[in-house]
Structure formats: structure tokens, C-alpha cells
Amino acid sequence: MAERDRVARYVSLVDAIRKCRKCPLHLHRKNPVPGEGPLDARVMLVGEAPGRREDETGRPFVGAAGHLLDALLGLAGLKREEVYITNIVKCRPPGNRDPTQAEIRACLPYLLEQIDIIRPGLLIALGRHAGRTLFSLLGRPWRGLSAEHGVPIRGTIKQLGLEVEVIATYHPAAALYNPQLRSVIEEDFRGSIREEASKLLAGRGRDARRGRSLLDFF
Ligand code: URA
Numbered sequence: 001m002a003e004r005d006r007v008a009r010y011v012s013l014v015d016a017i018r019k020c021r022k023c024p025l026h027l028h029r030k031n032p033v034p035g036e037g038p039l040d041a042r043v044m045l046v047g048e049a050p051g052r053r054e055d056e057t058g059r060p061f062v063g064a065a066g067h068l069l070d071a072l073l074g075l076a077g078l079k080r081e082e083v084y085i086t087n088i089v090k091c092r093p094p095g096n097r098d099p100t101q102a103e104i105r106a107c108l109p110y111l112l113e114q115i116d117i118i119r120p121g122l123l124i125a126l127g128r129h130a131g132r133t134l135f136s137l138l139g140r141p142w143r144g145l146s147a148e149h150g151v152p153i154r155g156t157i158k159q160l161g162l163e164v165e166v167i168a169t170y171h172p173a174a175a176l177y178n179p180q181l182r183s184v185i186e187e188d189f190r191g192s193i194r195e196e197a198s199k200l201l202a203g204r205g206r207d208a209r210r211g212r213s214l215l216d217f218f
Pocket residue numbers: 047048049050051054059060061062063065066087173
């Protein structure tokens with residue numbers, strides 16, 4: 001897709017998310033949180049839903065879980081500026097409750113459109129809602145995070161004709177309060193996530209950074 005078309009499609013997606021009233025979450029939000037990162041990112045991270053700080057700022061993973069996520073990305077040899085970060089639902093559930101299945105279903109077309117615009121090679125699901133949703137896009141049964149975390153799954157998102165790798169891991173917020181989970185999530189980032197990401201990014205000339213492009217400013 002030409003850079004100009006990709007940017008135009010993304011701008012109209014963000015506009016649709018800002019105006020969205022497809023589920024009751026719009027009633028409580030201060031700001032929807034579409035996501036951010038370069039539109040040609042090879043790695044996309046998918047969290048659960050915006051929290052309080054994200055709702056205030058309109059940006060994903062800027063609170064305590066976001067600080068941990070930055071450190072985890074470092075373990076995988078990744079920088080925040082080179083990955084695209086979004087969530088399964090784009091508006092904050094009141095009181096940080098879990099999103100409902102109806103809310104996830106209503107928001108899913110936005111995630112599919114993001115994936116189709118960016119066409120990443122690796123999707124990292126953060127937490128069980130993201131894991132279950134991304135596995136369902138591949139038509140894979142979901143056996144829970146303790147069985148699925150850290151294991152790369154290759155499959156095709158049929159709606160998009162896109163072959164991708166999916167790795168599910170625990171949500172950084174869960175790891176903040178549970179030191180045992182923290183070491184599991186760190187191992188996933190240091191292990192399979194680092195390995196799969198470095199295969200995708202090899203040969204991209206990341207040190208000799210490509211020229212800045214419009215695709216970088218989202
Ligand atoms: N937790 C999430 O799942 N997403 C965010 O953006 C922030 C916290």
C-alpha cells in the first residue's frame with residue numbers, strides 16, 4: 001500500500017474511533033485510545049483496555065503498566081518507538097472492570113482495520129482477553145494463558161488474508177502485583193518474543209535508521 005493511502009486510511013480509522021458510540025463505553029470515556037506507533041511497524045502489541053491515565057491522555061500504556069511494558073520491550077531488544085501499541089477495546093471500562101464480550105465484539109472491526117493497515121508480522125497479546133481474541137482471529141482454540149503464554153503460533157487471519165505469528169503473554173499490570181508472574185512475563189519477552197521479533201527486524205537496517213516518514217507520527 002502506498003504511504004499516502006496508508007496514512008489516509010489510518011486517519012479515517014482514528015476519526016471513526018473518536019466518534020464511536022457502538023457500545024456503552026463511550027458514555028464514560030474522557031478520550032478514546034486508538035493506539036500509537038509507526039504505521040509500518042513489524043511488531044504490534046495488543047493490550048486489554050485503557051486505564052485511568054490512558055483515558056486522561058488518549059495514549060496507550062502510559063501508566064504504571066506502561067512503564068513496565070517499556071522495560072519488557074527492552075528485554076526483547078525493542079524500543080517503544082518501533083512497535084505499534086493498541087488495545088482490544090479503545091475506551092476505558094468504568095472502574096477498570098474487564099471489557100464484556102459484547103464490547104470486545106463491537107470494537108473488533110477497529111483492531112482488524114489497524115492490523116490490515118499496518119500488516120505486522122508479529123502480534124503480541126498482553127493478557128487473557130487479548131490472547132483469546134487474537135487466537136480466535138486465527139481460528140485457534142484458547143486454552144488459557146498458563147498453557148499458551150510464550151509459545152509462537154503461526155496462522156492466518158482469514159478476513160485479512162494475512163499470515164502472522166501470535167505470542168500471548170501475561171498482562172504487565174498483573175505482573176506488577178505478582179513477582180512470580182513478573183518473572184514469567186520477563187522470560188517470555190527475553191525468550192520467544194525477542195527471538196521472533198529479531199527475525200522480523202533483521203535486515204531492516206535499524207541502526208542506520210531509515211529516513212523519517214509520515215508513517216512514524218502516529
Ligand atoms: N492496560 C491495558 O491493557 N492497556 C493500556 O493501554 C493500559 C493499561
